[in-house]
Amino acid sequence: MDIYDIAEKSGYSTATVSRVINKSKNVSDKARRIIEGIIEESGYKPNRIARSLAKNSTQMIGIMVPDIRGYFESQSAYELERRLDKLGYTTLLCVTTNSFEKKVAYLDVLVESKVDAIIGVGSTYEEAKFYEKLKNMSVIIPMALLNVKTSDENENIINVYIDEIEAMDQAVKLLRDNSYKKPLYVSLDAGYMSRSYIAKKSGFVEALYKYYDDANFVEFKVRSLEKDLPNLIDFLKKNPEFDSIQFELDTLAVNAYKLMANAGIKIPEDLGIIGFDNIHATEFTNQAITSIDQRISDQVEIAIDNLLKILNEEEAETNISLEAKLVEKETTSRKK
Structure with a gap:
């Protein structure tokens, strides 16, 4: 039974x-x-x-992502499927959105499908109300969550994430060392504040006041790439003291780069820019964009390794923080 x-x-x-x-x-x-x-x-x-459940293995593992269009989500899903396939597992991919009701509905689908384990990709799955659901189910189905950090640890839920605060420290220090005097923070207004967003912003603020004596934190929020990014150019022209930008996401940095180039802003001489995610598109601009790499392959490998340990009734790590990798390219190459 x-x-x-x-x-x-x-x-x-x-x-x-x-x-x-x-x-x-x-x-x-x-x-x-x-x-x-x-x-x-x-x-x-x-x-x-x-x-009993583990012995009656279906050799299936469920993967949940909120939006398959996002770089972190799509790349993580690709890496998970590729590695699990080599291990003999079939994967069931569920695109849950950020809706609590849809997340619960897909969780039920995976449970009813008798998957051996579930892997969630993205900080949306650490939402308190939904995480309580995951805790309740983890006693019978072990889980791994990528880009999730929670203080409520569970022996059957593996959390793997990079340290965004330390990552921002690396980025701001690079701007300071390369003689940029006044960094600006540009973020995406998604309508809610995820843990990842809060950690990135907190890390930037901490580093700003750590490395700059006359620090003054300013955040420029973008809700629509088409409507709001052009306003960033106007903002920079009215506030020429800002000579560098830390973008919350590479998608913002890549789209803004073209507008800056068209506006006659010289990068990296007039403005240094850093993105976050190290997506392939950062290599395609005239100057490759410096970016923070979330080490997706490492996150996936660590999550799977520890998930298999739980399935094999072995001791596993459940709270794993990785140091991000700052990849310095051409958009921050201005020296003293």
Whole structure:
């Protein structure tokens, strides 16, 4: 008997059964009494149920991404599928968006598909309400989350992420060392603040005040690439004291580069720029754009290695921080 048999016999969902196993408070007394009775009658303990599931492996692993168009999401999904395929696993890709309801719906689909494990890509999956769902399910299905950092550690959920704060320290120090006097921060206004956004911004602010005596933090937010980026050019013309920009994302940096070139702004002489993600397009501008590499291949490899350890009932690391890699190119090459 496994969790699916218990769910069928009790008349409750697998999610409710997992909450009982995980001793969650969000279960009615009646449901808890019935499910615990079945577990006791069957002679299984919670860890025995989990092992039962692992032994009946489907050789399938679910991958959840909020938006397959994003570089981090698409590249991570590609790397995950490629590596898991070599290990003999079939992958089920779910594009969940950032909607809580859709994330839960796809989580249920993966559970019903009896996948051996689930991998989530992106900080949207650390949203408190949804993360509670993941915790409830992790007792029966181990999970790995890329670009997720949470203080609520769980032995069946692996978090792998880069240290965005340290990454911004590298970037701002490079600007200072290359004689840029006043950096500006440019971010994408997505309508909500993810952990990644908060960490990047916090890291930039900390580094700015660390490396510049007369620091003055200014953030220029972009909601629409088509409508708002041209306003950045106007802003720079009105505020010529800004001689460098840290972009939150490479997509912002690459699109802004063309506008700057058309406006007669010389890069890196007049303006130094740094992106974030190190996407391929940063190599295609006239001057290759300096960028912060999130080491996606390393994140994927570490996540899979530790996920397999859990599946094999071995001890695994569950909270793994990696140092980002600042890739210096041509847009920050101005020297003293």
